[in-house]
Amino acid sequence: MRLLLVEDDVKIALFITKGLREAGFAVDHMENGEDGLHMALNEPYDVAIIDIMLPRIDGLTVIEKMRNSGINIPVLILSAKRTVDDRVKGLKTGGDDYLTKPFAFSELLARIHALIRRSAAVSVPTRIEVGDLVMDIHTRKVERSGQQIDIQPLEFSLLEYLMRNAGQVVSKTMIMEHVWDYNFNPQTNVVEARICHLRDKVDRGFENKLIHTIRGVGYVLKSVA
Amino acid sequence: MSSNQSHKHRDTLSFRLPLWYALIFTLTSLLALSIFYYCISQITMGNTDDELLEELNEIYVLMQEGGVDQVTVEIVLEAESEGNGIFYRLLTNDGVVLKAINMENYGNVAVSEAALEGLRGNEKYVIETLKIPEHGYDVRVIYGAISPTIVFNMGLSLKDNYKYLGIFRNLIILLLIPLFFIAAFIGWFLARHALKGVEDVTQTAIKISNGAIDKRVDVKSRFYEIDRLANTFNGMLDRIQSLINGMQEMNDNVAHDLRSPLTRIRGLAEITLIGKKSIEDYSEMAASTIEECDKLIAIINTMLDITETESGVSLFQSEPLDIVELIVSACELFDPIAKEKEVRLTTVLPDRLIIQGDKSKLQRLVTNLLENAIKYNRQGGTVTISVKQENQLVNLQVEDTGLGIPEEELPHIFERFYRCDRSRSQAGIGLGLSLAKAIVKAFGGEIRVQSTLNQGSLFTVSFLIDSKRTLK
Incomplete structure (x- = not known):
């Protein structure tokens, strides 16, 4: 997967590049809008991350020119502006998603995966397997090593989200947004409590733990074995 | 007025107000004096006519008593004493001049046929004004029959009238010039007096712009x-x-x-x-x-x-949403936390209650209140969340059995970053209630709190079912 990153803050670009390379992307980083646009028009990328405030040509113009030239790769806008107006403007110009700084890297990664999935129109599987954990979306049944797990609807949604993003770290904010449709984080750790209960049901009694906490970052569901 | 120096002087109110005032005052005076002048000229003309009629009467009486000779003697004497300002003629009723005195000063002006015609048509007398170039002034002339055959004709120069009116005219013009300046001065004085207050405000504003934020304008009751x-x-x-x-x-x-x-x-x-x-x-x-x-x-x-939230209600999405469903889902969200703290969550809710509002903001409002109610509760306590509709009003109440808020801290709890002494040790950022209040205000509603120390607090949010209208 080739990814274009247009970001003028070198330190931010450095950690994004590093993180994305570790996640398996080939990343080209450009520091201004002009070079970014040039690369976008001449190289075949799968996805682009573009900052709005850029030297020479601003990010929105870059996106507009890309779209006008028929470049339809998914674009994620990175911006320090967080008002509703700015978001709407960014998405209207041709951005596919909008992320405000400061952001959690895990969220950036998840959003990029989602964008690629969306553009590739991958059909969503109705049966998900992670290690010996199996979830059937239609019957809403969960089994581990052939044993059925009794699970509440809310826990089911949470587990489904973790399993769909298996191997990727998901932050509390992402869980709040996708599982509970809350676009903010309450101060008390409601997610932590929920994960605890889920872990009780999924991992208790098994040697191979599936739900892992990455302190400060979030949670990941993966089969280590 | 130092602040006005950058402007052209004629753009200032303190210049224009007196100018307009003086112009209008002068024009009004001119109109009044002109009317006065016209009246005076009418009165003097009336006086002249009276004089002519009186003379005609006198001559008529004389004619009856002494005949033409007596009249002739009288008019010769009169003419001598009066000088050039007068002429006399005696005519037949056909217009033939029998006797003319002083006519050479009046260019031997012809007898008016129209006047004689008028007399023949039973007019007692005819008065008219003649323009006689040789004389230089208008002349007021009377024709009157003093016997069946003889017509008395007399002219009185209007020279004195014109002199009198001329003096009057000059006086008016002389009066208007100082009047203009006096008016301008009064106007300037009034404008300055009135604008002084405005100028004070301006000066204070300038001082404040330069940093003296505690300066105020003196209010000393001018206008x-x-x-x-x-x-x-x-x-x-x-x-x-x-x-x-x-x-x-x-x-x-x-x-x-x-x-x-x-x-x-x-x-x-x-x-x-x-x-x-x-x-x-x-x-x-x-x-x-x-x-x-x-x-x-x-x-x-x-x-x-x-x-x-405080600045832009317009940014709010307004969509129909079921507040009961929203509360139930918030309770579900906090259920594990409540259980951990051994706090019982109870609800008193109708089946459904559809309101107009922004889902995300309402979620935050409910979550913030619920979160506080659990956080500041005692172990084994209860949180009751209820919602009910009374006519157009929706009342949302969150009641806890916790610490309560000391009375002296109640007015401050909605302030940003305010934290009660008891809550300082707890995790949190002290913005939850401020945000809750901002949201309620943006919905056009109000939020109230009642609290008893060590017994608990009751937060009540009231808003109209249609959030486009505001409470109060």
């Missing part, structure tokens, strides 16, 4: 309008100053709340760097840094949310 301007201006300044003070206080609080996480990040990073540490120590530092950063981001974002 009602000016006083009102000064009072309004002062009121506005008071409000701005209190806002600035509030902001300064908030800045101090923000700085404090931002400084604490920064101190922790910096401190941990420093002790991790000093001395040999294991990879676990570095992981611990990274995780702790992320946690502290998330706290900082939460503070900043919540503050921006409060500002955004």
Whole structure:
């Protein structure tokens, strides 16, 4: 997967590049809008991350020119502006998603995966397997090593989200947004409590733990074995 | 007026007001004096006519008593005593001149056929005004029959009248010039007096622009309008100053709340760097840094949310939503937390209640109230959340059996970064209730709190079912 990153803050670009390379992307980083646009028009990328405030040509113009030239790769806008107006403007110009700084890297990664999935129109599987954990979306049944797990609807949604993003770290904010449709984080750790209960049901009694906490970052569901 | 020097002088009110005042005053005076002049000229003409009629009567009587000779003697004598200002003629009723005195001064003006015609048609007398170039002035002339055959004709020069009126005319013109200047002066004086108040306000505003925010305009009761301007201006300044003070206080609080996480990040990073540490120590530092950063981001974002909510109701989405469903889902969300604290969550809800509003903002409102109610509750306590509709009014109540809020702290709990002494030890950023209040206000509703120390608090949110209308 080739990814274009247009970001003028070198330190931010450095950690994004590093993180994305570790996640398996080939990343080209450009520091201004002009070079970014040039690369976008001449190289075949799968996805682009573009900052709005850029030297020479601003990010929105870059996106507009890309779209006008028929470049339809998914674009994620990175911006320090967080008002509703700015978001709407960014998405209207041709951005596919909008992320405000400061952001959690895990969220950036998840959003990029989602964008690629969306553009590739991958059909969503109705049966998900992670290690010996199996979830059937239609019957809403969960089994581990052939044993059925009794699970509440809310826990089911949470587990489904973790399993769909298996191997990727998901932050509390992402869980709040996708599982509970809350676009903010309450101060008390409601997610932590929920994960605890889920872990009780999924991992208790098994040697191979599936739900892992990455302190400060979030949670990941993966089969280590 | 130093502040006006950058303007052209003729653009200033203090120049224009007196000018207009003087012009209008002078024109009005001119009109009044012209009417007066016209009346005077009519009166003098009337006097002349009276004189002519009186003479005609006298001559008529004389004619009856002494005949033509007697009349002739009389008019010769009269003409001698009166001089050039008068002429006499005796005519037959066909217009033949029998006797003419002083006519040479009046260019031997012809007898008016129209006047004789009038007399023949039974007019007692005819008066007309003649223009005689040789004489230089208009002449008022009378024709009157003094016997069946003889007509008396007399002319009286209007020279004296014109002289009299001329003096009067000059007097008017001479009067108007100083009148204009006096009016201009009075106008200038009044304008200056009136504009002095405006100028005071301007000067105060200039001083404030230069930094003296505590300056105010003196209100010394000049004119009602000016006083009102000064009072309004002062009121506005008071409000701005209190806002600035509030902001300064908030800045101090923000700085404090931002400084604490920064101190922790910096401190941990420093002790991790000093001395040999294991990879676990570095992981611990990274995780702790992320946690502290998330706290900082939460503070900043919540503050921006409060500002955004306070400033722009228009940004609100308004969609029909079931507030009961929203509350049930919030309760589900907090259920594990409540269980952990052994707090019982109970609800008193109708089956459904559809309102117009912004889902995300309402979620935050309900969550914030619920969160506080659980956090400040005692172990084994209860939180009751209820909603009911009374006509167009929706009442949402969150009641807890917790610590309660001391009476003296009640007025402050909605202020940003305000934290009761008892809650200072608890995790949190002290913005939840401020945001809750901002949201309720943006919905056009109101939020109230009742609290008894050590027994619990009751938060009541009231708003109209259609959020486009405001309460009160």
